Amino acid sequence: MKKLVVVGLGLIGGSLARDLKLRMDYKVYGVDNNINHINKAIELGIIDEEGSLNDVADASVVIVAVPVNVMPEVIKKVLDKVGLETLVFDVGSVKNEICKAVEYHPNRKNFVAAHPLAGTEFSGPEAAILDLFDDKVNIICEADKTDWRILDNAISLFKKLNMHIKMMNPVEHDRHIAYVSHLSHVSSFMLGKTVLEIEKNEQAIFDMASTGFASTVRLAKSSSSTWTPIFLGNKENVLQSLKEYIKNLSEFKEMLENEDAEGLNKTMNNTNYIKKVLNGIEQNN
Known part of the structure; x- marks a missing residue:
């Protein structure tokens, strides 16, 4: 054997x-x-x-x-x-x-x-x-x-x-994976942290949590002993992805503050293109 x-x-x-x-x-x-x-x-x-x-x-x-x-x-x-x-x-x-x-x-x-x-x-x-x-x-x-x-x-x-x-190529791998995997985990961890800090009544979170919230925050249940070394090991690429992510969050926040319905609508409509990209990936696989 x-x-x-x-x-x-x-x-x-x-x-x-x-x-x-x-x-x-x-x-x-x-x-x-x-x-x-x-x-x-x-x-x-x-x-x-x-x-x-x-x-x-x-x-x-x-x-x-x-x-x-x-x-x-x-x-x-x-x-x-x-x-x-x-x-x-x-x-x-x-x-x-x-x-x-x-x-x-x-x-x-x-x-x-x-x-x-x-x-x-x-x-x-x-x-x-x-x-x-x-x-x-x-x-x-x-x-x-x-x-x-x-x-x-x-x-x-x-x-x-x-x-x-x-x-x-390993350099390309680390750059791409920062966006499609590592950033997703950072986002999930920080979403979970934000909600826990703002909403002190944990039962209210559980009562109101929809499937959308549960799926978005799912990765926040991942092991910190696994993900801390990953974030540090791919530090430069994760930082770059965070920089661009924070820029987009800031722009979204500004549009909301200004009640810019046209800007919000355009941003979300343009982002809907991700459906086509992901469908193409599923079909290719």
């Missing part, structure tokens, strides 16, 4: 372990600094055994799914120990620093810099679910630096998960 080592047993690492164990018949070893995560992952059948970084030496596949601030060092430690044909890939949502960190590693050819665009607002091994990656996009950066046979194995694995593969 092929051996899979998953380093980091949160939502993404745990969900990958679940799916690959079922779809590709791996024996799964889990590595995590939190012993409670190990015990829960074994209890839930996500992993077969607790492992260590020494297990990567004879593994077919190693997945690194730790917070992005420690990911470069963990990847390098894994690459120090891997076998000649071992596939190593990460799932980090910030790619440029990771790619730079492993650029000159002797086993760089074993590594695939990946970012599966999937997830929920929940965390920990309890959050791991089957089929999380079906019909989702998986971005691969610097594919040309991976041995073609290992890259082929990675693409075959991602196809088993029913993912759509996109190739992208």
Whole structure:
């Protein structure tokens, strides 16, 4: 039976372990600094055994799914120990620093810099679910630096998960992801914070919360220990996206203060174009 080592047993690492164990018949070893995560992952059948970084030496596949601030060092430690044909890939949502960190590693050819665009607002091994990656996009950066046979194995694995593969430069990835993912999380966190600060009567919030509010603020339930390193790791791009977002909020506020119905209507009508963009993305996928 092929051996899979998953380093980091949160939502993404745990969900990958679940799916690959079922779809590709791996024996799964889990590595995590939190012993409670190990015990829960074994209890839930996500992993077969607790492992260590020494297990990567004879593994077919190693997945690194730790917070992005420690990911470069963990990847390098894994690459120090891997076998000649071992596939190593990460799932980090910030790619440029990771790619730079492993650029000159002797086993760089074993590594695939990946970012599966999937997830929920929940965390920990309890959050791991089957089929999380079906019909989702998986971005691969610097594919040309991976041995073609290992890259082929990675693409075959991602196809088993029913993912759509996109190739992208890591710098472009980090800039784009700041707008389509990181800014969304900032907005959700700050919307939740604003409402909690203004509306002290929590029951009133729950009584009046519509599905629109619930869906908009859903991401505010995400783990701060996951997202603080992401925001800091992609700091410059997040700051730029926030600068433009705050400018638009200020303009909206000014139109409202001036009772500029024409401006408000035009702004919202123009923004309705997002429906066409998103529909096109869904059709292409």
